């Protein structure tokens with residue numbers, strides 16, 4: 409299948425964990441490499457799984473078949489990494505915001521009544537539905553933190 413902006417999937421190296429959270433926040437399927445895995449294995453996993461590997465590690469670019477699979481970023485903080493990635497490939501930062509767990513990448517589902525009882529009373533009254541990660545057993549709600557993240561995603565999308 410041809411990659412289009414909306415169905416790109418990513419694999420971030422460990423140094424880019426912060427960026428991976430933001431790609432998940434935008435709605436992209438994004439894994440993070442565990443540390444200590446040989447470069448060759450990481451690259452093969454990306455290829456076999458149809459993921460674009462995002463790395464700050466030069467060594468990964470030395471593999472002959474890295475070409476279409478690897479994006480190398482020259483950046484430090486999350487902000488500059490997001491900007492560098494947006495330059496390398498079209499990222500839709502408003503693809504499907506907060507549809508994935510920021511911790512583990514699983515798709516969120518709508519929280520049922522039992523999950524809803526776990527969150528503070530005032531958060532239950534919010535307009536947006538509360539979401540739940542079945543993998544982490546975590547309930548997400550649209551508090552100030554999510555509002556701030558949405559603001560940043562909008563800013564990045566506008567650039």
Ligand SMILES: [Zn+2]
Pocket residue numbers: 509510511512513514541542543544545546
């Ligand atoms: Zn999770």
